[in-house]
Amino acid sequence: MVSLSSDLSPNSTASIGDVQRSPNPRPGLLTFLGGVGTVTGSKFMVETDHVRVLVDCGLFQGQKELRRRNWRPLPLDPHHVQAVVITHAHLDHTGYLPRLLREGFSGPVFCTPDTARLTELILRDSAHLMEEEALHANRGGWSKHHPAQPLYTEKDAEEVLTRLRPVEIGADTEVTTGTVLRLHHAGHILGSSWAHLTLEDGGTVAFSGDLGRPVHPLLLPPEPFSGADALLVESTYGNRQHEDARSREIFAGAVTRTLARGGNVLIPSFAVDRTEVVLYELARLRRSGVLTSGVPVFVDSPMALRGLRIYQDAFDRHSPQLRPELTADGEAALDAEPFTAARSPEESAAIQHSRVPCVIVSASGMATGGRVVHHLRRLLPDPRNTVLIVGFAAQGTRARELIGGTQSLKMFGTYVPVRSEVVNVPGFSAHADTDEILAWLRGAPEPPDTVYLVHGEPEGSARLRDRIDHELGWNAVVPRSGERVLVRRACRRTVSRQNMEGAQRR
Numbered sequence: 001m002v003s004l005s006s007d008l009s010p011n012s013t014a015s016i017g018d019v020q021r022s023p024n025p026r027p028g029l030l031t032f033l034g035g036v037g038t039v040t041g042s043k044f045m046v047e048t049d050h051v052r053v054l055v056d057c058g059l060f061q062g063q064k065e066l067r068r069r070n071w072r073p074l075p076l077d078p079h080h081v082q083a084v085v086i087t088h089a090h091l092d093h094t095g096y097l098p099r100l101l102r103e104g105f106s107g108p109v110f111c112t113p114d115t116a117r118l119t120e121l122i123l124r125d126s127a128h129l130m131e132e133e134a135l136h137a138n139r140g141g142w143s144k145h146h147p148a149q150p151l152y153t154e155k156d157a158e159e160v161l162t163r164l165r166p167v168e169i170g171a172d173t174e175v176t177t178g179t180v181l182r183l184h185h186a187g188h189i190l191g192s193s194w195a196h197l198t199l200e201d202g203g204t205v206a207f208s209g210d211l212g213r214p215v216h217p218l219l220l221p222p223e224p225f226s227g228a229d230a231l232l233v234e235s236t237y238g239n240r241q242h243e244d245a246r247s248r249e250i251f252a253g254a255v256t257r258t259l260a261r262g263g264n265v266l267i268p269s270f271a272v273d274r275t276e277v278v279l280y281e282l283a284r285l286r287r288s289g290v291l292t293s294g295v296p297v298f299v300d301s302p303m304a305l306r307g308l309r310i311y312q313d314a315f316d317r318h319s320p321q322l323r324p325e326l327t328a329d330g331e332a333a334l335d336a337e338p339f340t341a342a343r344s345p346e347e348s349a350a351i352q353h354s355r356v357p358c359v360i361v362s363a364s365g366m367a368t369g370g371r372v373v374h375h376l377r378r379l380l381p382d383p384r385n386t387v388l389i390v391g392f393a394a395q396g397t398r399a400r401e402l403i404g405g406t407q408s409l410k411m412f413g414t415y416v417p418v419r420s421e422v423v424n425v426p427g428f429s430a431h432a433d434t435d436e437i438l439a440w441l442r443g444a445p446e447p448p449d450t451v452y453l454v455h456g457e458p459e460g461s462a463r464l465r466d467r468i469d470h471e472l473g474w475n476a477v478v479p480r481s482g483e484r485v486l487v488r489r490a491c492r493r494t495v496s497r498q499n500m501e502g503a504q505r506r
C-alpha cells in the first residue's frame, strides 16, 4: 500500500471539455472519505490526472459523533467532482447526494435503473424527515442551533433526481473522459450492483458496494468478482457466519411462541428489501400453518409500501436481477401474504386497537426513527410481546441496544422498560457473511494488488482482513478514514493452489 500526503492531488481541475489526454497518465488515487471503521457514510473518491469520480455518497448514521460528520465539509471542492457512481439505493450510500449538490456538485449520477427508482423514494423520504426534524426542533426549542437547519431540503433532493443517469448492468459507460464504468449484479437489494472502473492509465478499481447473499430468497446471487487492480470490499459481517436453516427456525419459533402467549410480534425492518423478505417469510409461515389466517399482519411504513410497489413492478417486468422461478409467478411471490397496509397516521394508530395478537412490520430497521419507535414504546413493557431484529444493527442504534440486552430504552425523551422478548435473526440480513465474501473473492482470475476492507465496524474489517491474508494470500488492508492511496497495477501472477494451501496452514 502506498500512502500519500495531500499535496499529491491531481494536477488539474479542468472541466471535462478542457481535458487533453496526457500521453503518460498518472496512476489513479483513491481517498476513503466515509464507510471506513463504520457501516455508514460510504464515500470513495477516485482521481486521475483530469477526473474526479465519487463512488457512493452515503450519509453517516447511528452514533451522534458519526451523524455530526455529515455536517463537516468534505476535504475537496464538490465543484471539482465530475461524476458520482451509486452502487445501490440505501441511505448510507445515497443519503449525502443532496448535500453534495448543495455544496456545488453539478455532474451526473450513474446507477442502475432500479437503483434510480429506489433512490427517488429514499432521498425524498430522507429530505422530508430532515425538514420535519428541524421544524420540530425549532418549535420545541431543544436544538443547540438557532434556528435549527436541515442538512438538506426536499428541493435539494428533487435536484438530485434530475441528475440520475440509469445505466444497464453489464454495459460499458464512459462516466467522464477516459473513465469507464461497468456495473455488475450484487444481489443485495433490487438494483444493487458492484462497480468496476477502468481509469485513464488502464488501472482498474472495483467496489463491492453492499454484497448480497447467495441465498437471498428473491434476488439472484451476486455476479462473481472478475478482478481489478484495487478492490474495496464491504465487511459488515466480516467476523460472522449466518446460519440459514437455523435463522428460519428462530424466526418461526419466535412467531409461534409469541402468538401462543397472546403477544404481538414487532419486526423493525429496513423499508427497502427487508420488508419484502420478511413478507416472503411470513407467507411461508402462512402456507405451513404456523401463521393462521386469523393473525393479521400489518405493514406500517408508507416508504416500505412504496418500495414494495417497486419490487412488484420488477416482478412484472421479469427483472433479470430476480430469481426466474419467482418471476414466472408474477406478483405471487410477494402477494401470497395478505397484509394490511397502514399508510396514513390514523391507520398506523389503529393497529394498537387490534383485538387479536398480530404481526407488525415497520421501519426503520435499526429503530433509530420512524413509526416503529411508537410501536416499541407501546410493546416493550409487556413480556408477552416479541421484538424480532432481522437486519444488521449498527452501534449506537436502539436495535443494537436491544440485541445487547438493555433493560430500558430511551425514546421521546423518556426511558421505557424492556420486558418483552428480543430475538435477533442475523441470517435474515442482506449482507454476505465472512465465508460468502471469501467465496466471492475466490472467483477472481487474478488477485488484486490490494484489497481494502471498508463498510465494517473495526472487528469485522480486521477479522476479514486476516482471513483474506491467511486463506488467499492476498495483500489486504483496513484503511484509515481520510487516507489516500495510489492504485498500483496488479502484477499478473498466478497464485498456485499449493501456495494458497500453504498460506491456509500458516
Ligand SMILES: [Zn+2]
Pocket: 088, 090, 188, 210
Ligand atoms: Zn445496503
